[in-house]
Amino acid sequence: xxxxxxxxxxxxxxxxxxxxxxxxxxxxxxxxxxxxxxxxxxxxxxxxxxxxxxxxxxxxxxxxxxxxxxxxxxxxxxxxxxxxxxxxxxxxxxxxxxxxxxxxxxxxxxxxxxxxxxxxxxxxxxxxxxxxxxxxxxxxxxxxxxxxxxxxxxxxxxxxxxxxxxxxxxxxxxxxxxxxxxxxxxxxxxxxxxxxxxxxxxxxxxxxxxxxxxxxxxxxxxxxxxxxxxxxxxxxxxxxxxxxxxxxxxxxxxxxxxxxxxxxxxxxxxxxxxxxxxxxxxxxxxxxxxxxxxxxxxxxxxxxxxxxxxxxxxxxxxxxxxxxxxxxxxxx
Amino acid sequence: xxxxxxxxxxxxxxxxxxxxxxxxxxxxxxxxxxxxxxxxxxxxxxxxxxxxxxxxxxxxxxxxxxxxxxxxxxxxxxxxxxxxxxxxxxxxxxxxxxxxxxxxxxxxxxxxxxxxxxxxxxxxxxxxxxxxxxxxxxxxxxxxxxxxxxxxxxxxxxxxxxxxxxxxxxxxxxxxxxxxxxxxxxxxxxxxxxxxxxxxxxxxxxxxxxxxxxxxxxxxxxxxxxxxxxxxxxxxxxxxxxxxxxxxxxxxxxxxxxxxxxxxxxxxxxxxxxxxxxxxxxxxxxx
Numbered sequence: 001x002x003x004x005x006x007x008x009x010x011x012x013x014x015x016x017x018x019x020x021x022x023x024x025x026x027x028x029x030x031x032x033x034x035x036x037x038x039x040x041x042x043x044x045x046x047x048x049x050x051x052x053x054x055x056x057x058x059x060x061x062x063x064x065x066x067x068x069x070x071x072x073x074x075x076x077x078x079x080x081x082x083x084x085x086x087x088x089x090x091x092x093x094x095x096x097x098x099x100x101x102x103x104x105x106x107x108x109x110x111x112x113x114x115x116x117x118x119x120x121x122x123x124x125x126x127x128x129x130x131x132x133x134x135x136x137x138x139x140x141x142x143x144x145x146x147x148x149x150x151x152x153x154x155x156x157x158x159x160x161x162x163x164x165x166x167x168x169x170x171x172x173x174x175x176x177x178x179x180x181x182x183x184x185x186x187x188x189x190x191x192x193x194x195x196x197x198x199x200x201x202x203x204x205x206x207x208x209x210x211x212x213x214x215x216x217x218x219x220x221x222x223x224x225x226x227x228x229x230x231x232x233x234x235x236x237x238x239x240x241x242x243x244x245x246x247x248x249x250x251x252x253x254x255x256x257x258x259x260x261x262x263x264x265x266x267x268x269x270x271x272x273x274x275x276x277x278x279x280x281x282x283x284x285x286x287x288x289x290x291x292x293x294x295x296x297x298x299x300x301x302x303x304x305x306x307x308x309x310x311x312x313x314x315x316x317x318x319x320x321x322x323x324x325x326x327x328x329x330x331x332x
Numbered sequence: 333x334x335x336x337x338x339x340x341x342x343x344x345x346x347x348x349x350x351x352x353x354x355x356x357x358x359x360x361x362x363x364x365x366x367x368x369x370x371x372x373x374x375x376x377x378x379x380x381x382x383x384x385x386x387x388x389x390x391x392x393x394x395x396x397x398x399x400x401x402x403x404x405x406x407x408x409x410x411x412x413x414x415x416x417x418x419x420x421x422x423x424x425x426x427x428x429x430x431x432x433x434x435x436x437x438x439x440x441x442x443x444x445x446x447x448x449x450x451x452x453x454x455x456x457x458x459x460x461x462x463x464x465x466x467x468x469x470x471x472x473x474x475x476x477x478x479x480x481x482x483x484x485x486x487x488x489x490x491x492x493x494x495x496x497x498x499x500x501x502x503x504x505x506x507x508x509x510x511x512x513x514x515x516x517x518x519x520x521x522x523x524x525x526x527x528x529x530x531x532x533x534x535x536x537x538x539x540x541x542x543x544x545x546x547x548x549x550x551x552x553x554x555x556x557x558x559x560x561x562x563x564x565x566x567x568x569x570x571x572x573x574x575x576x577x578x579x580x581x582x583x584x585x586x587x588x589x590x591x592x593x594x595x596x597x598x599x600x601x602x603x604x605x606x607x608x609x610x611x612x613x614x615x616x617x618x619x
Contacts, residue, residue, distance in 0.1 A: 069426050116609060122425055123368065124612035127564045128605060134557065135601040142594055254557070258433060265430055296445055302437030309431040310416065 018194045028273070032179060036172075043171035049283045050178035051239045054185060056264045056275025058232035063261075064270030065193055066225050067205030068117065069126050071257055072133025073233055075113075076106040078252030080234030082140065085153045085247035093159040095242050099181070102238035103231045110230020114223040121208065130254070137252040152248035156241065167243060174243035181239060182276075185232055190272060192228070201225055205270075262301065266308055268315025277316060338469045340590050341583060346475035348582020349482035350541050352575055355559040356485060357533030363569025364506045365523055367417065368425050370432040372534050373559055374439035374552040375405040379535025380542040381443065384452045394457050398539055405535025406528040413527045418520070436552050443549040452547040460543075474543060481540060482575075485533070489571050502526050506569070561600065565607045567614030577615060 035046040055077055062068040083102040092098065113132060120128055140147045148154055160166045165173045192198055203211045204218050211218045241247045250256065259282070260275075267278025282301070290297045312319045358372040379401035386392040386400060412435065420428050456474060463472040493499035504512040505519045513519050538551075545555070558581070566577030581600060588599035607615065 063426075069429070071429070120608075120612055123362075123564060123568070124608055126368070126425065126429065127560060128608055130557070130560070131601050131605045131608070135598065135605065138595075138598040138601060142598060254553070261430070262433070265426075296441045298437040299441030299445070302434040302439075302441065305430055305434030305437065306416065309427050309434065310419070313427070 015194060015196075015199070019191075025273075029183065032183075035175065040170070043175045045283065045287055047171050047174040047178045047243055048240075049279050050175065050182045051236050051243070052260070052263065052283060053276040053279040054178070054182045054239065055233055055236040055260050056267070056279050057182075057186065057189060057272070058229045058236060059260055059264050060269055060272060060275045061189060061193070061229040061232065062226055063264065064272075064274065065198060065201045065205060066222055067208070068222065068226065070129040071126055071254070071261070072129040072131070072136075073229075073260060074252055074254070074256035075133045075136045076110055076230040076233035077237035077240075077256065077260075078136065078140065079106045079109055080237030081241040081247045081251040082147060082153065082237075083234070084238035085156045085241040086146070088156045088158055088242070088245075089153060093157050095158055095161050095177070098242060099235060099238045102241075103235045106234020106237070107227050107231030110234075111223065111227040113230070114226035117226055118219040118222040130257075133252070133254060133257055137249070137254070140252055141249060147247075147249070150249055152246055153241075154246070156245045156247065158242050158245055167245065171243070178239050178243060181235065185235065186272070186276075189232070193272065197221070197224075202270075262305055264315075266304065266315055268317030268319075271315075271317045274315050274317050281316070340587050342469060342471060343475065344583030344586035345579055346472075346478050346582070347544075347586050348579040349479050350537075350544060351558055351562050351582055352482050352578035353478070353485065353537035353540055354534065354555055355537075355562040355574055355578060356489065356571060357530035357537065358559055358563050359530075359566065359569065359571055359574040360489075360533065361527055361530035362563055363567075364502060364526060365421070366506075366568075367421065367527075368428040368432065369417075369530075370429055370556060370560075371412075371435040371439065371552075372531070373538075373554075373556040374436050375409055375531040375534040376538030376541070376555065377439065377443060377547070377549075377551045378408060379405045379538035380547045380551065381447065381452070382535070383539035383542065384454060384547060387455070388453065394460070398536060401535045401539040402532040403535075405538070406532030409531030410524060410528045413524055417527070418523075421523075436556070440549045440552050443552075447549070449549055452542070454543050454547065456543050478540060478544075485536075486571060486575055493571070498522075498525075561604045563614075565604055565614055567616035570614070570616040573614060573616030 032050075035043055039046070055073075058076070059070065059073050062070060080102040083105045084098045087093075087098045087101060116128065117125065141149055144150075158167055161173055161177055165176075167173050193201070200211065200216050200221055203216060204221060208218065237251055240251065263278035263282045264275045265278070266281060267276065268274035285300070286297055289300060308315060314321070354373070354376055357375070358369060361367055361369050361372070382401045382404045383394070383397040386397040387394060416431060416435075420431055460474045460477055463470055465471070493502065501512070501517050501522050504515070505517055505522045509519055512522075538547075541555075545551075562574055562578045562581060565581070566573035566575070581603070584603055585597070585600050588595055588597075592599070
């Protein structure tokens with residue numbers, strides 16, 4: 001899971017080497033533009049993928065780097081969604097400010113939750129995150145005067161992006177918008193996890209007992225990254241609400257929390273690209289497979305999940321990294 | 333005034349016992365073996381489908397299907413334990429969660445494939461239907477039967493774990509695997525049997541529960557959450573704890589839905605969060 005630095009390398013040198021852009025990364029982001037040229041009919045799906053990838057990225061920040069397992073991360077996604085949706089419904093349909101406000105609301109609730117989260121680990125933590133997710137789902141379901149309950153939030157009207165680009169039926173604006181937000185948040189996360197702060201997060205993941213012993217404020221670090229992660233999840237939720245111009249109760253569901261966890265693990269946690277790759281594989285496969293048997297899609301995702309846990313403990317990316325290391329070992 | 337209150341209490345207690353029957357197996361596997369088995373309700377669902385198939389297609393009497401539900405769930409779980417679970421006993425919580433969520437997905441899709449997504453019709457025998465009135469309180473026969481079954485299973489399990497040779501071996505294997513192995517206990521075998529027992533109980537609980545809660549492929553997900561709540565608030569590995577937690581949960585759920593219906597399940601989740609924050613190891617948890 002961890003990339004070991006040679007013992008002699010200076011810490012600055014090590015961090016510098018991590019920050020450098022790899023050729024494959026640049027190629028990946030250029031490839032993200034391909035749907036505009038090649039798959040014009042799939043732009044709506046592409047924007048869904050970008051949004052889900054952003055959500056998976058937010059989970060990666062806490063799960064992959066700080067080792068906090070969450071079965072209720074959809075809570076923050078849904079908070080962002082409802083905030084953005086309600087703002088637009090109440091007459092403020094400007095997308096960018098809506099996005100920022102939604103992220104702030106999710107981050108604020110995330111901070112409040114982190115005060116609790118930082119105190120628990122293991123099963124209690126899993127149960128508490130699960131419980132918080134369910135609680136919020138029930139709350140949104142009960143408060144139907146505000147959220148529309150099980151019928152979803154109707155009447156969300158978005159203004160054109162930057163006053164010029166309308167959200168069209170083909171998803172051109174939706175994909176552009178989602179991709180840019182994803183890229184910007186990705187840049188910020190990349191910077192964050194390669195900072196000394198990111199390094200100490202990995203320390204917490206590897207040994208939560210030792211980190212406080214060497215003087216690192218574990219709980220404060222966990223509170224910070226949890227808040228950031230919640231804000232990013234809220235951003236993703238807001239994007240979904242704004243691009244689809246509707247909010248359904250499903251944004252808060254346990255299913256969504258489980259799905260995003262599956263994607264992240266599928267791609268490989270703790271690698272930034274893992275969540276993005278996982279979202280691509282998962283959503284494209286669902287789009288293709290549910291074409292002929294929608295009900296049984298979960299059978300295949302279940303089989304994939306079991307296979308990943310049993311044979312690819314670090315996900316698809318981890319498997320690729322292992323192959324590459326094996327190949328290098330042979331040629332060297 | 334008193335009549336409805338006692339009625340709600342009884343219904344809540346019966347519902348709690350239903351949850352207890354579903355979750356007691358998980359209290360054994362998760363609590364004793366420390367394996368986060370989210371697929372527990374898939375075994376319960378299997379038991380439910382075995383009962384439904386035998387009754388509706390082959391015309392078996394209800395009671396004759398119960399042992400088969402237990403055996404079917406236990407047999408399937410042993411196979412899974414030997415092939416998959418066993419390799420993850422020392423893995424992280426997360427890996428165990430993910431593997432078992434995968435199994436839940438597969439079981440839900442398989443059930444949908446074989447039986448369709450509709451609710452299965454469950455027709456209980458006549459002598460378990462109907463209700464009678466005691467001092468102004470309406471008591472359904474089947475609910476009374478559930479309470480009795482739950483009490484009987486609690487007694488058998490507690491006695492079995494405390495006073496039999498096998499129970500002592502299980503406790504030894506759980507407390508200190510290496511020492512138990514050193515004393516010549518076949519730890520792998522003990523775990524396999526314990527796991528089969530836990531899943532078999534799930535199967536039994538499933539076939540007892542369907543008459544009240546119904547059965548469709550989403551069963552494995554819907555009741556997973558309740559079962560987890562019972563086990564984690566009751567305390568890992570404490571059968572008595574699960575019993576108390578299930579009773580409290582059942583009563584607060586039924587009472588909540590009766591007196592403040594607009595809150596829905598909100599109350600249960602709130603109670604669970606509060607209890608977990610107060611005592612992260614559960615009410616009667618030792619670890």
